[in-house]
Amino acid sequence: MSPRAPAMAPDARREALVDVTLRLMREHGSNVTTKQIAEAAGVAEGTIFRVVDTKDELLEAAVQRAFEPGDLVQRIEEIDADLPLEQRLLSLVAILQQRFRATFSLMRKVGLVRPPDHVHDDPAAAQWRARLRLLLHGVVGADADRLACPVDEFVHTLRLLTFAGSHEHIADGHLLSPEQIVSTVLHGLLRPVDQKDH
The missing domain is CATH 1.10.357 (Tetracycline Repressor; domain 2)
Structure with a gap:
């Protein structure tokens, strides 16, 4: 398991999760799980849903990030x-x-x-x-x-x-x-x- 990530403001946490999600999507595509994202980001799975409403929202943000x-x-x-x-x-x-x-x-x-x-x-x-x-x-x-x-x-x-x-x-x-x-x-x-x- 990845080391626990330091505490962050919600916006910063969301940005960090988007970056992690994009990296994982390059390997797993849309089949990446929130468990994998949480482990790679060093956070509890529930933390993800404090900054996004759904997994799809996070995946969409990650795809958008790829085109920036x-x-x-x-x-x-x-x-x-x-x-x-x-x-x-x-x-x-x-x-x-x-x-x-x-x-x-x-x-x-x-x-x-x-x-x-x-x-x-x-x-x-x-x-x-x-x-x-x-x-x-x-x-x-x-x-x-x-x-x-x-x-x-x-x-x-x-x-x-x-x-x-x-x-x-x-x-x-x-x-x-x-x-x-x-x-x-x-x-x-x-x-x-x-x-x-x-």
Whole structure:
């Protein structure tokens, strides 16, 4: 049994339980029990129902938490701006792939075929998407002048290919590596033309 958790205010306890529930749902899906949650959180099972009315409410809050930015902003901001563009993009794609794959895995575990409505409809979600777009622009940085298209189109294409190449079904079981994604976006799929061919 886990050690007893320290006393917390109800809101803080709820947040802690949501985090624990999300971690367990990644393993057990919606079949996770309140007993498992309580043990992992180090609380009595009854404590759960002092901060939520039902198990379903807790599961729903955990799924919503999965679609929040979490540490994604910090991880993208930590990409070294002094690296060459290709290296920066490899770091970015690796971060995005980890996020996408964790999200896809959770959705399979809980039987979601699409993200919850709040991911698209909530004003906070719209603000987050706008923030993410600016973060991606920041990774490209001054190299935006080297692109053959507007930076917005470039990061949109990079995200779409990363999304599709990270999804088992969309990629038909052939997931793309960060190297494949970045090379495709930067250089395409044609062999370089030898100088002697000109």
